[in-house]
Amino acid sequence: MKNDCLFCKIVKGETDTQFLYEDDTLVVFKDKYPHRPVHLLIVPKKHIRSVNDLQTEHENIVARMILKARDIAKEVNVDQEGYKLLFNVERGGGQVIFHLHLHLLSGQK
C-alpha cells in the first residue's frame, strides 16, 4: 500500500466514491472519466501496481475480478449486448493509476 495511491484511498473508503459492489477482496465503482456509457472499474483492495507485478499468490484476486466483472455486466444489463474487459499495463498501455484495475466498458462512444 502506498500513501499517495488514489485507489488505495478509494478502496479504504477515504473518498466520496460510491461503490456498486464491495467485498473483502475488491470494490466496483464508476470511472470518473467514462469513455463509454457504461465504464466501471473493478479494483482489488490489495495494492498491486500493474499486471506486470502479479504473482502466483494473486491468482485468486484476478479470477475474482473477472468473475465479478461478469456478474456486474449482467446486473447493469450489458451482458447480452456485449462489453469489453480491459487491463491497461504501464504508461505505454494507457495505465494512468498505478494500482491494478479492470475496466468494464459497454455502449457506443
Ligand SMILES: [Zn+2]
Ligand atoms: Zn494502491
